[in-house]
Amino acid sequence: MSPxxxxxxxxxxxxxxxxxxxxxxxxxxxxxxxxxxxxxDFRFIYVDDGSSDGTADTLRGILDNDQRVTVLTxxxxxxxxxxxxxxxxxxxxxxxxxLDADGQHPPAMIPKMIExxxxxxxxxxxxxxxxxxxxxxxxxxxxFFYWLINRISGTQVMPGAADFRALSRDALNGIRSMQEYHxxxxxxxxxxxxxxxxxxxxxxxxxxxxxxxxxxxxxxxASDAIFSFSLAPLYIGLSAGLLFFxxxxxxxxxxxxxxxxxxxxxxxxxxxxxxxxxxIASGIVMILLGFIGVYVGYIFxxxxxxxxxxxxxxxxxxxx
Numbered sequence: 001m002s003p004x005x006x007x008x009x010x011x012x013x014x015x016x017x018x019x020x021x022x023x024x025x026x027x028x029x030x031x032x033x034x035x036x037x038x039x040x041d042f043r044f045i046y047v048d049d050g051s052s053d054g055t056a057d058t059l060r061g062i063l064d065n066d067q068r069v070t071v072l073t074x075x076x077x078x079x080x081x082x083x084x085x086x087x088x089x090x091x092x093x094x095x096x097x098x099l100d101a102d103g104q105h106p107p108a109m110i111p112k113m114i115e116x117x118x119x120x121x122x123x124x125x126x127x128x129x130x131x132x133x134x135x136x137x138x139x140x141x142x143x144f145f146y147w148l149i150n151r152i153s154g155t156q157v158m159p160g161a162a163d164f165r166a167l168s169r170d171a172l173n174g175i176r177s178m179q180e181y182h183x184x185x186x187x188x189x190x191x192x193x194x195x196x197x198x199x200x201x202x203x204x205x206x207x208x209x210x211x212x213x214x215x216x217x218x219x220x221x222a223s224d225a226i227f228s229f230s231l232a233p234l235y236i237g238l239s240a241g242l243l244f245f246x247x248x249x250x251x252x253x254x255x256x257x258x259x260x261x262x263x264x265x266x267x268x269x270x271x272x273x274x275x276x277x278x279x280i281a282s283g284i285v286m287i288l289l290g291f292i293g294v295y296v297g298y299i300f301x302x303x304x305x306x307x308x309x310x311x312x313x314x315x316x317x318x319x320x
Contacts (some may be wrong), residue, residue, distance in 0.1 A: 006255035009040045011114065014087030016080055017059070018049040018099040023206065024058050024101045032066075034107040038115065044069040046101075047087045063315060075310040077237060082309040084163060090314075097166045102206045105164040108272075109201050111165035122194035126164035129287040150185040150299045161186050164201075170194065181302050254287040 013031065017024055028044070035042045048071060056073065063069045072086055084098055095117050099105035107124065113124045163185060163283050167175065170195045178188055190196075 007039070009114070009118075010043070010092070011035075011040050011095045011097060012043045012045055012087075012091035012093040013110075014045045014084065014091060014096060014098040015048065015101050016047045016049055016083035016087060016098075018077060018080070018083070019050060019053040019055060020101045021051070021058055023103055025057060027101050027103045027107075028062055029109075031107040032102065034110050038111060038114070041201065042068055042094075046071045046086045047083040047090075048073045050074055051082070053180065064313040066277040070312075071315045072311055073313040074076055075312040080163070082187055083299075084185060085183060086309045086311065088167075088172060091172060094169055095166055095173050099164050104203050104206055105162065106201055106204055108198050109164075109199060111198060114227075116197055116199065117168055118165055121197045122168040122200045123189060123192075123196035124166040124199050125196055126162050127198050127200050128162055129200050162189075162203075163190070168194075179279070179308070181306065181308060183308065200251050271305065 013032075013035070015027075022048075027077055031044070044062075044066070046062075046069065047183065049060060059069075059071045063071055070090065072090060074083065074086060078086075080319045087097060087098065095114060097110060097113055099107070109126065115124075116124045167189075171189070171192065175185070175189060180188075
């Protein structure tokens with residue numbers, strides 16, 4: 001791992017925003033306070049992911065006062081992972097740093113990220129340090145998700161890993177070459193295998209507003225991660241089918257034993273046990289078919305080769 005000696009770097013800050021009108025100006029000022037003291041050239045790439053609350057007007061005001069700012073406006077809300085992808089595709093610098101516009105990714109960590117990239121790391125991954133407050137539904141489900149994905153997939157995802165990270169040019173080119181439609185960037189970046197380092201940080205409170213990650217969006221992200229990085233759901237269905245096949249063989253052996261020993265009076269005629277077995281077996285088959293259907297659906301969406309996002313406008317328009 002050789003250090004990068006270049007003293008002045010071009011650094012692109014990718015900042016996806018969605019309905020953050022109350023926070024975006026404050027976080028922009030906080031980021032500027034940090035980067036303006038550094039000896040590098042910075043570019044702010046804001047990706048407006050279909051905001052409908054006045055965020056676009058705030059971004060225009062920021063753009064008018066800072067020529068380093070570029071605003072990509074997506075045609076609709078494509079989701080956080082797609083917005084991040086749009087920003088990464090637009091990044092052209094030596095280093096790309098992604099952070100959210102809600103203030104929960106501390107800009108004070110940016111100098112340390114740059115320093116680690118200059119020391120030869122290709123990926124600097126921010127990791128939230130969990131506080132010691134009581135368990136919440138979000139924390140419990142998050143811990144369960146990371147426990148599950150790290151056991152059923154061949155890719156290890158760091159618990160607490162966020163989309164707050166720095167990528168070298170090589171790592172950025174690597175992630176840009178991966179054009180799958182269902183995106184779980186934390187897993188994709190871990191899968192690449194570049195030299196990486198974990199940078200822990202304490203997550204501040206949101207500047208304003210509330211999280212845009214609803215329960216439904218978190219569930220979809222978890223589904224994308226599980227079905228994109230693991231075939232375990234299929235193996236679960238197969239294992240359940242094998243288990244009940246073994247039980248059926250055991251039941252048949254017991255019935256044959258009773259017949260051969262003349263103890264047929266022990267056999268109670270009836271349909272309850274038969275119907276129970278049929279219903280359980282049918283349930284397993286339906287679950288397995290459901291898993292297969294999800295995978296087929298993912299394949300269907302991939303083979304259509306629709307774009308991950310659509311850009312409605314770019315300001316300023318540099319012709320790219």
